Amino acid sequence: MSKGLPKRSENYSEWYNELVKKADLAENSAVxxxxxxxxxxxxxxxxxxxxxxxxxxxxxxxxxxxxxxxPKSFLSKEASHVEGFAKECAVITHYRLKNDPNGGGVIVDPEAKLEEELIVRPTSExxxxxxxxxxxxxxxxxxxxxxxxxxxxxxxxxxxxxxxxxxxxxxxxxxxxxxxxxxxxxxxxxxxxxxxxxxxxxxxxxxxxxxxxxxxxxxxxxxxxxxxxxxxxxxxxxxxxxxxxxxxxxxxxxxxxxxxxxxxxxxxxxxxxxxxxxxxxVMAHSDDLGLVLPPKLAPIQVVIVPIFKGDEQLDQISEKINPILKELRSKGVSVKFDKDDQSRPGWKFAEYELKGVPLRVAIGMRDLESNTVEVARRDTLTKEVVSIEGISDYLVDMLDKIQANIYKKAFDFRASNTYEVNSWEEFCVKIEEGGFLLAHWDGTSETEDKIKDETKATIRCLPFDVADEPGVCVYTGKPSERRVIFARAY
RNA sequence: CGGGGUGUAGCGUAGCCCGGUCAUCGCGUCUGCUUUGGGAGCAGAAGGUCGCAAGUUCGAAUCUUGCCACCCCGACCA
Structure with a gap:
């Protein structure tokens, strides 16, 4: 496992690609x-x-x-549906391979051509x-x-x-x-x-x-x-x-x-x-250290990292931790106690941050003496020392707080990157900065297409929760009933 | 699918322009000892059809052609 992730601010798409791979979410295939x-x-x-x-x-x-x-014929029954999907359908034409008579592995058997070709579903309507x-x-x-x-x-x-x-x-x-x-x-x-x-x-x-x-x-x-x-x-x-x-x-x-x-x-x-x-x-919450997962979807919600020298210390820690594991599991928390002595605590800390585990609990000899643990939050990267009494309730409560906090962070980010724009000049400037633009639109496909050609922005939606507000189209100056959301999109 | 780039050990890379003990370095892996509160140190070791396939050549990681994959930019899209 190599360390270091590209920075979000320097190359967002590289950061995304590397993060997906390094956090063990997925990799590219041979196809x-x-x-x-x-x-x-x-x-x-x-x-x-x-x-x-x-x-x-x-x-x-x-x-x-x-x-x-x-069956290929099914797709052609609904006219606009065909038009939408025809360009991107994989088609099955044969049902058999055979050994290449010229050596070189297998070839499609030309004898085995399907009478009616089959489409691999692009959707199943x-x-x-x-x-x-x-x-x-x-x-x-x-x-x-x-x-x-x-x-x-x-x-x-x-x-x-x-x-x-x-x-x-x-x-x-x-x-x-x-x-x-x-x-x-x-x-x-x-x-x-x-x-x-x-x-x-x-x-x-x-x-x-x-x-x-x-x-x-x-x-x-x-x-x-x-x-x-x-x-x-x-x-x-x-x-x-x-x-x-x-x-x-x-x-x-x-x-x-x-x-x-x-x-x-x-x-x-x-x-x-x-x-x-x-x-x-991934793209909504994560940072330069790795994934930030909402507790409700995190495969591991709490990881407990013991800090110890030798089996004796580990046994002491385990004795303290085992009842807590049981308690957390009974409360429906997915918790991992990482007893592995092959990798060191610092390495584990970085690894679980990369994987977005919402809460990390560290416990060592010092904590055993003071009856505490160190709890670290992935979303805020803050740490605090907490009494081990009632720790499971504390952690459960903290998971809820993290869930709420990352939602709020994303919500605030969106709010501070959403703008009302009222002129074409303003539109062109703002769209380069990214974010959602609330603008008036005359309701025609032609205008939408032109705006897309000139700025790469599309109308993401006609939002349900905007008020009626008469105005004029940001592009053509024609009348408009309410604002729509423009943005560049994935 | 067009334009540009990349592909060398599990990962990241040097070498490519100027063919010839050049397959380099770091991380990781293995062995041993010491370590363990933020990606450990030292010593030793293993690991490569240089993306794949043809070609040029006495000789190809290096030159040519084709193919494959990935990245960036366009066209298309959940």
Whole structure:
């Protein structure tokens, strides 16, 4: 393990890449654009999955699994959906290899060409709606509330570990409803679930809003999103929830008989978050020493490092620590007692900082005498000596404080990097500094495109929580009802 | 996919321009002793098809071509 991480301030993207690798979250694979999620990184993902999955269940959803391969013909049924994804689909054309008659390993067997080529799912709307056609006949079959945890493939031009990989892990919810209203409510409800998860678990404040037509999911009538700000001031779309209208129902002929006996197309939604959240987690909180993890998602919440010479001292420390371990575990805290005598305390301190462990407890002979321990916080990098009496309650309480503090830090950072801008000159200056710009926009795609061409900024969302405020478009001077959020984005 | 860069031991690197005991150094690893409250010290040791594949040459880490991966900048995107 080499020490030292690039500085955030000097090269943000290098810092990010190195941190992901050095903290053992993930590494690049032999296949372009794909990643190997390592055990430490995967255990964070598992915690995310657990929390989200519980929330999906609480809102009435069930998990299911649909296939990785999609018949090519399915994709072409919904016109704008095809257009959105066609450019980045991996295609299966053959089903067999054979030994190369010229030596040199194996080659694709030209005899084994598929009659209908298969697509590796970039998302599953098409397979799922072709199935829903069979599952839905009556209003009694609705609503249908399904989620799946899966991998998907989008053949990206330029990839970045966790943020944009060719293959990624995600969950995709797909629901069918008997009315527009109910589907719209579902779309909004799941956005709220995502926002709650981001803020309460990841400690990442997010802005809820609606996407513009340009940024909308291909095949959706409306896309809602949560947008987060990273420490370099760029925006990251952390989750999306789509109101599909009757687009897929019509494309796949999914109808139900309502109470009056007439046949209607069903209304759909879909919503997803992905391993991209891992990238958001890293970029939202971490520093030049390594990861800073919110306690609720940290695989190890408390690490206890004994400082000792020889087995005898370690035994004395263990005797003191063992009941505390038990107590902490009974309170649901994941704690590691690092008795390893191969590496020295200083090395361990640095290592656990790199890995973002929220709390570190050090205990040595001095502490045994005074009945204390040294507690160090990862988020503030502060240390204090604390009495060992009631230490487990103290630590549990401290974990809550850390969770709250890193949320607040991220919230304050966003607040101090969000600006109202009222002129094009101001816009151009501010956008170079990073952050969110609240500006008026005339509502047209043309203007949005022009602003993007000139500044690389896009409209992240039309936020829900801004007040109506008549004004004029920052670019064209045409009238506008309220401000929208512009930013450069990942 | 276009432009630029990089690829040498597990990690980070020197050498490449000017082919020829040059495979360098640091970290890590192994062995031993001493150490242990912020990435330990000393002594010894192991570890490399120089990204892969062709080619030029008496001889290639070094020159040529192709391929692969990664990084930066564009176009595209969760």
């Amino acid at each position: 372009r654009g794909c990643m190997i999620i390592k055990p430490y990184g995967y255990s964070i993902w598992e915690k995310m999955q657990r929390a989200l999955d519980d929330m999906f269940k609480e809102t009435g959803h069930s998990n299911a699994y649909f296939p990785l391969f999609i 098409t397979v799922i709606w072709s199935t829903y056609k069979n599952w839905i006949q009556s209003y009694r079959d609705l609503p249908l509330l399904i989620n799946q945890w899966a991998n998907v493939v989008r053949w990206e031009m330029r990839t970045r570990i966790f943020l944009r990989t060719s293959e990624f892990l995600w969950q995709e919810g797909h629901t069918a409803h008997s009315s527009r209203k109910e589907a719209e409510e579902e779309t909004a409800q799941m956005l709220d679930v995502y926002a709650t998860f981001a803020e309460e678990w990841m400690a990442v404040p997010v802005i809820k809003g609606k996407k513009t037509a340009n940024e909308r999911f291909a095949g959706a009538e409306e896309t809602l999103c949560i947008e987060a700000m990273m420490q370099d001031g760029k925006a990251l779309q952390a989750g999306t929830s789509h109101f599909l209208g009757q687009n897929f129902a019509k494309a796949f002929d999914v109808k139900f008989q309502d109470k009056s006996g007439s046949l209607e197309y069903v209304w759909g939604t879909s919503w997803g978050v992905s391993t991209r959240l891992m990238g958001a987690l």
